[in-house]
Amino acid sequence: MIEAYLIHLLILVGIYSVLAVSLNLALGNTGLMNMGHIAFFGIGAYTSVIFTKDLGVPFFAAFLIAGLLTSVFGFILVYATRKLRGDYLALATLGFSFVIYSLMLNWSSVTRGPLGIPGISKPCFFGLCIANNLQYLIFVLIISAISIAIMYIIVNSSFGKLLAATRDDDIGLRALGKNTFMLKSKALMISAFFAGIAGSLFAHYITYIDPSSFMLSEVILIFTIVIVGGIASIKGSIVSTFLIILIPELLRFLNIPSSVLGPARQIIYALILLVIVLWRPKGLFGKIDLE
Amino acid sequence: MILQITNLTKHYGGIHALDKCTLDIAPKKITAIIGPNGSGKTTLFDAITKLITVDEGRVVLNGKDITNMNDYDIAKSGISRTFQQVRLFKNLTIKEHLEIALRVDDEKLFKVLLNKVFIKEKNNTHKIKEILALVGLDKPLETYASDLSYGQRKLLDLAIAIAKPHTILLLDEPVAGVNPKLRVEIVNIIKKLKSLGETIVLIEHDMNFVMGLADTVFVLEAGRVIANGKPSEIQNNKRVLEAYLGG
Ligand SMILES: Nc1ncnc2c1ncn2[C@@H]1O[C@H](COP(=O)(O)OP(=O)(O)OP(=O)(O)O)[C@@H](O)[C@H]1O
Ligand SMILES: [Mg+2]
Numbered sequence: 085m086i087e088a089y090l091i092h093l094l095i096l097v098g099i100y101s102v103l104a105v106s107l108n109l110a111l112g113n114t115g116l117m118n119m120g121h122i123a124f125f126g127i128g129a130y131t132s133v134i135f136t137k138d139l140g141v142p143f144f145a146a147f148l149i150a151g152l153l154t155s156v157f158g159f160i161l162v163y164a165t166r167k168l169r170g171d172y173l174a175l176a177t178l179g180f181s182f183v184i185y186s187l188m189l190n191w192s193s194v195t196r197g198p199l200g201i202p203g204i205s206k207p208c209f210f211g212l213c214i215a216n217n218l219q220y221l222i223f224v225l226i227i228s229a230i231s232i233a234i235m236y237i238i239v240n241s242s243f244g245k246l247l248a249a250t251r252d253d254d255i256g257l258r259a260l261g262k263n264t265f266m267l268k269s270k271a272l273m274i275s276a277f278f279a280g281i282a283g284s285l286f287a288h289y290i291t292y293i294d295p296s297s298f299m300l301s302e303v304i305l306i307f308t309i310v311i312v313g314g315i316a317s318i319k320g321s322i323v324s325t326f327l328i329i330l331i332p333e334l335l336r337f338l339n340i341p342s343s344v345l346g347p348a349r350q351i352i353y354a355l356i357l358l359v360i361v362l363w364r365p366k367g368l369f370g371k372i373d374l375e
Numbered sequence: 376m377i378l379q380i381t382n383l384t385k386h387y388g389g390i391h392a393l394d395k396c397t398l399d400i401a402p403k404k405i406t407a408i409i410g411p412n413g414s415g416k417t418t419l420f421d422a423i424t425k426l427i428t429v430d431e432g433r434v435v436l437n438g439k440d441i442t443n444m445n446d447y448d449i450a451k452s453g454i455s456r457t458f459q460q461v462r463l464f465k466n467l468t469i470k471e472h473l474e475i476a477l478r479v480d481d482e483k484l485f486k487v488l489l490n491k492v493f494i495k496e497k498n499n500t501h502k503i504k505e506i507l508a509l510v511g512l513d514k515p516l517e518t519y520a521s522d523l524s525y526g527q528r529k530l531l532d533l534a535i536a537i538a539k540p541h542t543i544l545l546l547d548e549p550v551a552g553v554n555p556k557l558r559v560e561i562v563n564i565i566k567k568l569k570s571l572g573e574t575i576v577l578i579e580h581d582m583n584f585v586m587g588l589a590d591t592v593f594v595l596e597a598g599r600v601i602a603n604g605k606p607s608e609i610q611n612n613k614r615v616l617e618a619y620l621g622g
Contacts, residue, residue, distance in 0.1 A: 238488070241487050242474065243482070243483075243488075245471050246475060246481055248464065248466055249471075255426065256458070256462030256463065257464070257475070258446045258450065259424060259426075259446070259450050259455075259458075259462070260450060260476055261450035261451035261479075261539065261540075262481075263445075263482060264447070266482060267482060270484055
């Protein structure tokens with residue numbers, strides 16, 4: 085019983101760590117205040133489900149399409165907000181996640197609106213299907229490890245140093261002959277790609293999605309993970325995903341009624357975020373702070 | 376002439392930051408742009424490097440019209456500049472700054488990744504040390520820009536402008552705010568750069584400073600070139616003295 089529960093939590097940790105590290109790539113490494121990351125997660129989830137369920141595309145293809153299509157949305161978002169910085173960028177990207185949420189809610193012919201999409205199949209590869217959660221956990225861990233390794237290599241490459249430079253001084257970097265708009269586009273497209281495949285992993289695990297999983301309140305969760313772990317720290321984001329996913333689960337052992345559990349969890353996230361911002365603004369492993 | 380600037384004009388409301396500003400820069404020489412505060416010196420650099428868009432006028436670099444190019448394309452086509460307020464990347468080290476300046480292919484993600492995985496990345500350390508020795512920045516390569524003093528930041532800013540591939544160097548007040556000792560050192564660096572064949576344009580508001588240094592001086596007032604020539608000619612020019620004394 086407790087074993088099954090632990091496997092469930094570890095699957096979530098695997099999925100959310102990809103989501104957090106990909107947000108950190110945009111927010112921490114590139115300095116893009118993107119509040120629309122949760123929308124990328126949702127686009128990936130819906131894309132993967134619609135392609136497998138409605139169009140009969142095999143899982144792995146749908147999984148990649150989910151990443152690629154989300155990446156296209158990443159480019160659209162960068163392009164639409166290319167004149168904005170700081171708070172205005174944050175507001176505009178918040179608006180983006182609201183638009184995507186409304187689309188999920190109201191484009192019923194495709195998304196089934198608030199009813200959501202049930203009965204999502206577990207991934208199959210060449211006829212072999214994932215049969216239980218332990219297998220799914222292994223699958224998630226493999227994908228997470230590969231995803232995070234790729235992002236690690238990117239941010240530590242000479243390309244990654246350019247992302248850090250555009251975060252620190254965009255004009256200074258342009259004076260060195262670098263096209264910072266293209267750099268930011270690539271960064272957000274990579275970030276969106278991995279959020280999209282995390283969405284696919286999520287949907288095919290939960291087997292039922294509706295717009296509520298991709299609401300604005302969920303933005304707070306992934307921002308909390310990134311900020312608690314530390315801006316631009318991949319290690320921080322992974323450790324923090326464990327903490328933030330697991331801590332609220334302890335509530336369950338306190339016999340709190342489930343009606344209180346949901347709101348209580350949101351309160352805990354907000355409190356952790358507040359404590360970190362006030363007492364340790366660089367987070368657990370961060371070396372830099374955004375001004 | 377390596378850089379030809381014709382009739383550059385930029386108005387901010389009623390202020391004529393640049394007013395039909397016309398000047399030519401000769402190769403392998405030190406050209407000084409002087410003028411009182413607010414006379415449009417920085418605006419001239421910003422216009423050349425497309426940090427701002429001018430109302431009218433033309434900029435030609437090595438025979439190529441760059442007036443309508445993007446700022447980063449202008450930088451790529453050979454203009455290196457420093458800023459009056461230094462622009463550095465505070466979370467990057469000295470070494471990382473110079474690597475960014477030296478590299479030209481680092482924006483191409485797939486190429487970078489292939490190089491990282493299959494080939495050893497090009498090692499620039501020797502070149503980096505050479506440039507740091509030239510500007511006399513004697514700090515460990517792993518020092519973060521945020522840990523440097525004001526003077527050291529000025530030197531690092533100069534170093535990355537030199538490291539970036541270029542045919543002309545624009546320096547906006549390279550000695551502003553530095554102590555007298557460092558001032559002398561920076562003058563020597565600029566002389567050294569000239570002897571290496573660099574084309575240098577420097578902005579300075581102190582007329583005496585450029586006297587022993589520049590080959591040619593242009594004097595700006597209210598966005599216009601009011602005089603130009605050898606330093607000795609400028610020194611005794613009546614209009615220049617009036618501009619400086621607020622006559
Ligand atoms: N963005 C701007 N908006 C409005 N006015 C501006 C702007 N930039 C410059 N100016 C004005 O244009 C004029 C020229 O400014 P500029 O910075 O080029 O002078 P400068 O010669 O570099 O002066 P300093 O020696 O103080 O550096 C000044 O009157 C300045 O106030
Ligand atoms: Mg100035």
